Amino acid sequence: MKIERTPLGPDIILVRLEGRLDIAGAAAVEPEFKSSCEAARVLVVDLSNTPFMASIGIRLLLAGAKGLHRKGGTMGLFACDPQVEKVLRATGVDQLVGIHATRDEALAAAGVSPAT
Template sequence: MDMKVIQDDGEVAHVVLDGRFDIQGAQEVDSRFDELAKSSKVLIVDLAKVSFLASLGIRTLMLSAKTLIRNGGELAVCGASESVEKVLRTTGFNEVAGIYPDYESAARTLRERLGAFSTKKA
């Protein structure tokens, strides 16, 4: 799994994932997600290039969301395929974090909610 942090200014981290978010993918990115959740106010995860989402991938996202919430922040995902979004909603992920069609709508909504950042991409 490839993980690229496009923007990380200490307030917002925009993360783009590419590949299968299965056991191997989760192991590859777990520690980076933990660091970002502890150092950022908002984490927006772009899932447009994620072809498969397994339970360990959901666990990584859920733990990051809970860390952010404890610290007064928020996690959102965007760009998920229909099948990936269905898995997220089935597991109740949408009760912990937002699911948006694209980065811009996630950033706009979270900016309004938290007043923390610009919608510009680095």
């Protein structure tokens, strides 16, 4: 599992996750993912290269989203693999974290200009 972090503006971070978000994958990216959540007000997560997500991956996303919400921030997920999106919606993640088709939609839902 790989993680890539790209600042898009003040307190706005794009995180790209690549690989399986299973036990090993979540352990590999957790420190940097947590750091990204702590540094951001808006975090958008590209899941286009994440073909599998286990419950530990869902926990990682939800923990980050809850931390962001506590400080008035937000997280949006986008470009999910269809099977990953199905799991996220079936488990109710979409009730806490927006799931969007594109990065621009995720940013717009967070009140950020997509041109950022």
